[in-house]
Amino acid sequence: MTMKHFRLAKTSNMMQPDFIFGVATSSYQIEGARNSRLKANWDTFCEKDGTIADNSNGDISCEHIKYWQDDVAIMADIGVDAYRLSLSWCRVMLADGTVNLEGVKFYINLFKALKAQGIKIFVTFYHWDLPEYLESQGGWLNRQTAFEFANYVETITPYISPYVDSFATLNEPFCSAYLGYELGIHAPGYTSQKAGKLAAHHLLLAHGLAMEVLSRLCPTTENGIVLNFSPCYPFTDSNEDAVACRYADEYLNTWYLMPLLEGRYPDIKNLLPDEVQPEIAEGDMAIISAPLDFIGINYYTRKVYQAGNNVLFKEVESNQYAKTAMGWEVVPSAFFDLLTDLNNRFDLPNIYITENGAAFDDxxxxxxxxxxxxxxYIDEHLLAVEQAIQHGVPIKGYFVWSLLDNFEWSEGYTKRFGIVHVDYTSQKRTLKHSALSYKALINARNSNQ
Structure with missing residues (x-):
């Protein structure tokens, strides 16, 4: 078997022993075992006609709850330094706000096995699977959900903190708010600009409240948040398109970053009509801007925008570069631009690339x-990260999305992001060449010492 190797040189900053190479998953996308947890907002969303490309759901998925030992063995074989996963709020909590010990036990057994293999554990508390009983009370449109989230973090953290190296409060609040409440293509499927902006504020508030809990309960753990970014490029070099591009960046990217780092929303907020302005209580922005030990950055592709009639910005389909199975352009240079641009504009804490990867028709x-x-794809994006580090961006690790093929949200099982192939009929796992290349890279790094 001929295999292509990644090009990172042995002298690279990323080939030093303190740089982390990891893989990432999320609970709803891989766990299955629907009957041993509360109903989630995504269960409800999947029941609706026309929401999921193949009419599937997360009931079974990769059956990670059953095959977790196999999945740990695969990670150990690849040699990863760290595993980024999310807890299922629906699996570890009961509807009365108390702990589900059976669910917690699953994660503790998983964590012990990971620790036995020397694999660091990066936990995300929320990767989009909200208990349905909270969604039915308004979900992220209900300010109380932020406090329910803080209670969940406070309740579960003491059980798991002895095993965990890093906690992230939320994964991609942009997706929960914008895709879920504004565009309606994710759970719960609302289509309202006002809902999108209110959900975003309550998600950020939930993050801030949880950071207070984590800094109190786990002061020695790295605590932060994971955000996704799609860097924005103008369609032409006209001034109008440049302005539209800036608006898009503020609305879609820095809307979620600026409150964390500067305690305020971007300027575009002032251009939005009064009726869509989120209700911000006194003290909210101070809570939201609690100090962060790290920010996780998820990057897949760039976006192109132009000025539009009666809209602040309009997305343009670009065909300048090759595309993945998701129809996303492959633009490693945009990844470098994003990282250096953020570092120039903001006083960043440590950065982890918490997701980067691609779907192809494997x-x-x-x-x-x-x-x-x-x-x-991975090779070119690793080189972009290396280049960003050389330009002073404080990047401490890189996680491939994803370890396993899995339930890809509204795409169902039609899109495969894994470096490990999953046969959903037999649950057989097969390492793709990308996993073998990743293994070879980590082996080369280890022999470097």
């Missing part, structure tokens, strides 16, 4: 998955 041929396009 096939098993003679027992192998030669996913050369994914190998190239």
């Amino acid at each position: 096939e098993i041929i003679d027992g192998e998955v030669n996913d050369l396009a994914r190998v190239d």
Whole structure:
């Protein structure tokens, strides 16, 4: 078998022993075992007609709850330094706000096995699977949900903190708020600008309240948040498109970052009509801007915008670069631009690349998955990270999305992001060439010492 190697040189900053190479997953996307947890907002969303590309759901998925030992063995084989996962709020809590010890026990057993393999544990408390009983009370439109989240973090943290190296409060609040409450393509499926902005504020408030809990209960753990960014580029070099591009960046990217780092929303907020302005209580911004030990950055692609009639910005489909199976342009230079731009504009804490990867139409041929396009994607993006580090961006680790093929939200099982192939009929796991290349990179780093 010929295999393509990643190009990071042995002298790279990323090939030093303190840089972390990891893989990432999320609870709803891999766990299955629907009957041993509370109903989630995504269960309800999947029941609706036309929400999921293949009419599937997360009931079974990769059955990680059953096959977790196999999945830990795969991570140990690849040699990853760290595993980023999310807790299922629906699995570890009961509807009365108390702990579900059976659910907690699952994670403790998983964590012990990871620790036995020397794998660091990066936990996210919320990766979009909200208990349905909270969603039915308004979900993130209800300010009380932020306090319910803080209670969940406070309740569960003492059980798991002895095993955890890093806590993230939320994964991609942009997706929960904008895709879930404004565009309606994610759970709960609302389509309202006012709802999107209110949900965003309550998510950020939830983050701030949880940071207070974590700084009190786990002062020695790295505590932060994970945000996704799609850097914005103007369609033409006209001044109008440049302004539209800036508006898009403020609305979609820095709306979630600026409150954390500067305690305020970006200027575009002042351009929004009164009726969509989120209700901000006194003291909220101080809570939201609690000090962060790290920010996780998730990057997949860039976006292109132009000025539009009666809108602040309008997305343009760009065909300048090759695309993934998601229809996303592959633009490693935009990743470098994003990282250096954020570092120039903001006083950043430590940065982890908490997700980066791609979906392609993978096939098993003679027992192998030669996913050369994914190998190239990861290779080019690793080099972009290396370049950003050379330009002073404080990046401490890189996590591939994802360890396993999984339930890809509104795309169901039609899109595969894993470096490990999952046959959903047999649950057989097969390392793709991308996993073998990642293993070779980590082996080379280890032999470097």
